[in-house]
Amino acid sequence: MTETPQPPPVPEEVRSHRAPxxxxxxxxxxxxxxxxxxxxxxxxxxxxxxxxxxxxxxxxRERPFIRAGQAGETVSARVFDAKVVDVRGAGKVRLRGAALDTGGVWILVRTRITATDEETSVGYAALRDARDRVFLASTRVEQEMIGGRSFQPSIPVEGVFVFEVPRDAATNLTLVLARQSIDQRMDAVAEIELSTYDSPTIDKWAATAEPVTIDEPQVVP
Incomplete structure (x- = not known):
């Protein structure tokens, strides 16, 4: 019996090596x-x-929402409406005591505040001039319209915001009002442009010898 020769085995492929x-x-x-x-x-x-x-x-992203208007118009600050009724200037003011003078001029802004839907207050009041300088409400007099006073919904109250500013700033001013005293981010701010006054008018206000009495806030119809 003749054996059939077997083919030589196929070499196993070496997979782990590669030519360079x-x-x-x-x-x-x-x-x-x-x-x-x-x-x-x-x-x-x-x-x-x-x-x-x-x-x-x-x-x-968090800048305030500015609501702008002019004196005589009602401007919304969301939680309250504001309307400038009258603007006066003076060299001296009086509030329950001695008269206070100034090296500049006193600006008294009579404003009507009406809370909208809930009890609220005005925490911030300032005047901004044409050069973007900001003058906060004076701390030399008691500001009865700011901070401590609460305004009730739909009940208008008129009172005076009192400012002390340089004479060169008083000719062109904008009233700025907001609920928050420090941080107005993401909140509404009312900006009300006041009437423009010439320099002789400002000088006349500042030279007036008789002090202007600051009236207490009053509920109005």
């Missing part, structure tokens, strides 16, 4: 790494330079 890359392969690998690096840097640059529309800063 040739010059062309090495060049292609380096090019791929370089391309990825450039792409990563480009994306990083885009991310670093990206900004939300409008600047996206906290001050931009």
């Amino acid at each position: 890359p040739g010059p062309v392969q090495r060049a292609g690998t380096k090019a791929s790494v370089g391309t990825l690096l450039i792409a990563a840097l480009a994306i990083g640059g885009l991310i670093a330079s990206w900004r939300p529309l409008g600047g996206g800063g906290t001050d931009d």
